[in-house]
Amino acid sequence: MGSRSSLLLRDEEIEEIRRTTGFSHNQIIRLYHRFNSLDKSNNGFLSREDFLRIPELAINPLGDRIIHAFFGETHDSTLNFKQYVKVLATFRPVKDGSDNRLNSREEKLKFAFKMYDVDHNDKISREELLLVLQMMVGANISEEQLGCIADRTIQEADNDNDGLISFEEFQKAMERTDVEQKMSIRFLH
Amino acid sequence: MDDHLLLVIIGLLLVPLISLYSMVIIPAMFGLEIGVRRLYVKILVHIFEWGKQRIALASKQSGEEIVTSNGTVVTAQELIQRDKPNNVTEGFAGDSNNSIEKLKHSFELSDICYFARTGVESIIDDEVTKRFDAEELPSWNLLTRTNQNYQFLSIRLTVLWSLGFIIRYCILLPFRVTLTIIGILWCMVVYSIIGYLPAGKLKRTIYWHISLMTQRILGRCLSAVVNYHNREYRAEGGGICVANHTSPIDTVILGGDNCYAMIGQEQGGFFGMMQRAFSRAESHIWFDRAEMKDRKAVSMRMKSHAEDPLKLPILIFPEGTCINNTSVMMFKKGCFEINATIYPVAIKYDPRFGDAFWNSSKFSLLEYLILMFTSWALVCDVWYLPPMTKKDDESAVEFANRVKSAIAKQGGLLDLVWDGQLKRQQVKSTFKEKQQADYSKLLKAE
Numbered sequence: 001m002g003s004r005s006s007l008l009l010r011d012e013e014i015e016e017i018r019r020t021t022g023f024s025h026n027q028i029i030r031l032y033h034r035f036n037s038l039d040k041s042n043n044g045f046l047s048r049e050d051f052l053r054i055p056e057l058a059i060n061p062l063g064d065r066i067i068h069a070f071f072g073e074t075h076d077s078t079l080n081f082k083q084y085v086k087v088l089a090t091f092r093p094v095k096d097g098s099d100n101r102l103n104s105r106e107e108k109l110k111f112a113f114k115m116y117d118v119d120h121n122d123k124i125s126r127e128e129l130l131l132v133l134q135m136m137v138g139a140n141i142s143e144e145q146l147g148c149i150a151d152r153t154i155q156e157a158d159n160d161n162d163g164l165i166s167f168e169e170f171q172k173a174m175e176r177t178d179v180e181q182k183m184s185i186r187f188l189h
Numbered sequence: 190m191d192d193h194l195l196l197v198i199i200g201l202l203l204v205p206l207i208s209l210y211s212m213v214i215i216p217a218m219f220g221l222e223i224g225v226r227r228l229y230v231k232i233l234v235h236i237f238e239w240g241k242q243r244i245a246l247a248s249k250q251s252g253e254e255i256v257t258s259n260g261t262v263v264t265a266q267e268l269i270q271r272d273k274p275n276n277v278t279e280g281f282a283g284d285s286n287n288s289i290e291k292l293k294h295s296f297e298l299s300d301i302c303y304f305a306r307t308g309v310e311s312i313i314d315d316e317v318t319k320r321f322d323a324e325e326l327p328s329w330n331l332l333t334r335t336n337q338n339y340q341f342l343s344i345r346l347t348v349l350w351s352l353g354f355i356i357r358y359c360i361l362l363p364f365r366v367t368l369t370i371i372g373i374l375w376c377m378v379v380y381s382i383i384g385y386l387p388a389g390k391l392k393r394t395i396y397w398h399i400s401l402m403t404q405r406i407l408g409r410c411l412s413a414v415v416n417y418h419n420r421e422y423r424a425e426g427g428g429i430c431v432a433n434h435t436s437p438i439d440t441v442i443l444g445g446d447n448c449y450a451m452i453g454q455e456q457g458g459f460f461g462m463m464q465r466a467f468s469r470a471e472s473h474i475w476f477d478r479a480e481m482k483d484r485k486a487v488s489m490r491m492k493s494h495a496e497d498p499l500k501l502p503i504l505i506f507p508e509g510t511c512i513n514n515t516s517v518m519m520f521k522k523g524c525f526e527i528n529a530t531i532y533p534v535a536i537k538y539d540p541r542f543g544d545a546f547w548n549s550s551k552f553s554l555l556e557y558l559i560l561m562f563t564s565w566a567l568v569c570d571v572w573y574l575p576p577m578t579k580k581d582d583e584s585a586v587e588f589a590n591r592v593k594s595a596i597a598k599q600g601g602l603l604d605l606v607w608d609g610q611l612k613r614q615q616v617k618s619t620f621k622e623k624q625q626a627d628y629s630k631l632l633k634a635e
Contacts, residue, residue, distance in 0.1 A: 030268050034313060037322050054318055055611050056311035059620035061628065062301065066308040091309050112301050133296070136304070138625030141632065148635045149296045157298065165298075173298050182302035185310055186270040 009081075017082060021089035021102055024189055031088065035081050045078035061136050065115040072114050087111075093184040106171070108183035113170050124165040126150050213368065217409045218402040220445075226414050226566065230542065233565055236349070237330055237541060243346050268314045277627035280307065295633050316516075317607045323544050324513045330541050332357075332564060357563045365410045365562045372406040377466050379403070384469030393499070396471050397448050404444030412566040415442055422573035423447045424532035427498035429491075429524050432534040433596055434506035435514040436547040437554070438561065439536055442569060449504035450474060450494065454481050472500055488527055495529035502532065507589065508609045513546040514538050516603035517596055520589040531577045533592050535600030539568035550612065572599045 014028050023031065036042075038050050048067055057063045070079060070087050090111050092103040101107065116124045116132050129150045137146070157165045157173040165173070216223055274280035280303055281292050331353045379399050386392040408415065423446065424430035430449060432439060443449065452474040456464060467473050474494055480486050494500055507520035514537065525531065538545040543564025547557045561567070574595055579588040597604035608617075 027268070031313070034268065037318070038312075051312065052615075054311055054315050055607060055616040055620075056315045056317065057308055058616045059618075059624065060304055060308040060311065061621060061625050062304040063308055063621075066305060066312075069305075070312075088309065088313060091306070112299075112305055115301055115305060116298075132301070136300070136625065137629040137632070138622055140626050140629035145634060149632075152635060153296060153298060170298065177297075177299040177302070179299075179302065182299065183306055185306060185313065188267060188270055 017085055021085050022092060023085065023089065023187070026189065027187055028085065031085055032081060035084055045080055046084060047078055061138070062115060062132070065118075065132060065135065068118075069111055069114040072120065091183060091185040092187060094180045103184075105179050108179050109171055109174060110167070112174075112179075112183065113167055116165075116170075122167060124154075124170065126154055126163065129153060129165075210368065210371070213409050214371070214406055217405040220401065220405060226412055229412070230414055230566055230568055233542060240331060240346060240349065269310060271310050271314070277303075277624050278631065281631060289630060292631050293633050294631065295635060300628075316603075316605055317611055320512050320516050320518065320605070320609075321548065321550070321612045322513065323546060323548060324515050324540055330543075330565065332543065357565070361412075362559075362562050365412075369407065369410040369562075372403065372410060373463075375406065376403040377463070380466040380470040384466070393471075400444065400448045400471075401446075404441050407441045408445045408567075411438065411441075411561055411564075413438075413442060413445070414566060414568045415445060416570045417446050417573070418570065419573045420446070422532065422575055424449070424502035424504075424534075424573075424576075425498075426500055426502060427495060428502045428530040428532050428576065429495055430502050430504045430532045430534055431507050431520070431524065431592060431596075432504070432536055433514075433517045433600060433602065434508045434511050435536065435538060436511055436545045436557075436561075438545060438547075438567065439506065440504065442536060442567075442571060443504060443534065446571070448501050450501040452476075452491065452503055452505060454478065474503065484523065488523060491524060492527040492529070495527060507593075510609040510612055511547045511549060512609055513544075513548075514540065514602070516605045517593050517600070518605050518607050518609040520593045522585040522589050525579065525589040525592070526585040528579060531579075531588075531592055533574040533577060533596050533599075535570075535572045535574065535596045535602070537570045537572075537600040537602065539570075542566040542568045545569070570600075574599055 009029070009032050014025055017023065017028050018025060021028075035046065038054070039046055040050060040053065041047075048071065051067045051070070052058050052063070057066065060066065070084075071077070086102065089102040090107050094103055094105065113124070116128055118128045118131060130146055133146045133150060134143075154163065154165060157169050159169050159172065160166075212223070272280075272283075274282075278289055278292065331350050383392060383396055383399060386395065430443070430447075432443065440449075440451070448471075450471065450473050451467065453464075453476070455461065455475045455477050464473070464475055468475065472494070474490055476487060476490075491503060494503060503524070505524045507524060508518050509521050510518075512518050543561065543566065545561070545567060547554075549557075552560065577588075577592055577595070579585070583591070594604050596602070
């Protein structure tokens with residue numbers, strides 16, 4: 001009862017999403033149910049508030065940054081189902097032989113980069129890094145200490161000495177990180 | 190002559206109706222069972238089983254992947270598999286079980302991955318918000334309330350569903366509504382009469398029996414089939430009975446087997462009238478709005494009530510809100526502070542016959558009752574657990590958690606630390622601060 005109208009997802013749409021994201025038919029249907037239960041206003045879009053209503057996300061020190069990374073691309077304040085699934089597809093595990101681009105190492109790194117890139121200029125500045133660090137540690141580490149951490153981190157990654165971390169430099173800094181594992185979620189079939 | 194015929198016809202129609210109602214009400218009054226409801230429930234199980242097979246068949250034909258290899262329908266399955274670390278340290282340690290000392294490191298850009306992954310996982314599937322939505326069923330029960338994607342799978346199923354619809358709305362609904370009206374009228378009248386009796390043992394005994402009768406009649410209005418386990422642990426006077434909370438119907442279910450003192454806020458209108466009738470018959474605890482906010486006053490009155498073994502045990506739902514019967518959420522510590530004996534009770538409804546959960550942000554009480562009246566039945570298990578008391582070295586919160594775990598374990602429910610009030614309120618920032626503190630401990634000073 002109630003939200004029957006919002007439960008319509010045409011077969012062609014599912015098929016299209018399946019092709020672009022690599023999610024199975026069944027996974028898409030279940031993601032759609034989740035999307036609808038998050039969509040409290042029942043208008044087919046998610047707003048930032050819909051995300052913040054998830055307590056586990058609201059208490060995540062970087063919850064705001066994650067939401068930002070979701071909305072980053074759309075440049076407006078709502079997210080439709082296709083956009084939502086597309087971002088989630090980034091977190092599909094990387095398997096040999098799967099030809100999907102959305103869940104590549106590069107896309108996973110892009111998501112992480114976006115979380116640091118507060119002003120969308122494709123560069124991480126000292127201020128941006130400091131801001132994110134503050135979110136992660138709260139009041140537990142002094143500003144001075146965090147400043148040192150930020151300086152050291154930028155210095156280590158900044159190859160062209162412009163005092164900023166570009167996406168290429170970010171990729172290089174994360175070279176030895178097992179991003180494929182750390183940024184993958186085990187989706188069930 | 191015509192009038193006469195009409196009277197005869199009405200008379201003939203009334204006889205089966207009256208005997209039907211008395212067949213329901215009279216056994217209910219004495220707690221007897223003829224076995225009709227249990228037979229009815231058995232038949233339903235068979236029909237659902239058949240429907241499930243039809244769905245499996247139909248979805249195979251249309252080539253959808255709803256059915257897994259072992260033939261079960263998987264929509265109720267979890268979407269993702271999550272490790273659920275208790276804190277950030279465990280999350281960073283992963284499978285390695287490294288100690289906090291070993292995990293200590295200088296900040297790296299890649300530290301963000303952990304927060305990103307857990308955050309996105311919570312977007313896909315979180316512990317809390319899904320507890321406030323109707324539980325998803327593993328198979329369709331021919332009600333439209335859950336699993337809405339199972340419609341129009343086959344003609345036979347649609348016919349079956351329509352038949353079920355007619356039975357539920359044209360037979361069960363009117364029958365149950367009239368029964369409820371009879372039950373409530375009965376209770377108002379009888380409770381008012383008890384109110385005039387002089388206080389004492391006689392009044393208490395009569396109240397005891399009348400209350401059981403009333404709640405049982407109300408239970409029949411919902412075709413309640415309740416299995417009470419371990420009845421030797423039923424709450425006694427001078428104690429507090431705590432239970433997990435799914436719906437206002439919980440009180441009817443529990444009240445059909447034992448008498449409780451109710452506690453709550455004074456209401457106006459119809460409910461206020463009921464409350465006053467209740468109060469005249471027995472001592473219940475009603476607070477006015479201002480008093481309710483004064484925690485000390487609340488606990489004083491609870492304490493003085495609980496200390497009197499002649500008074501009925503107080504019934505409390507310490508979650509403070511209805512949860513969808515898949516989990517138990519945080520218990521408010523109030524009733525665990527006053528050193529009374531706690532009688533825990535676990536209530537688990539069988540969701541196949543109708544979802545007992547009252548989603549109060551979606552349905553008004555009346556809408557909810559109509560949904561209940563048009564559900565198949567209300568089948569549930571009630572487990573009485575051995576009474577518990579607070580240990581000397583235990584805080585009220587620890588005690589509350591111990592009771593909660595016991596209830597969750599017995600009822601097969603998930604034991605959650607989250608506060609059920611999150612349904613309406615924002616999460617407290619202390620949870621976030623805890624994560625920040627935990628993460629900070631993993632960072633080496635520079």
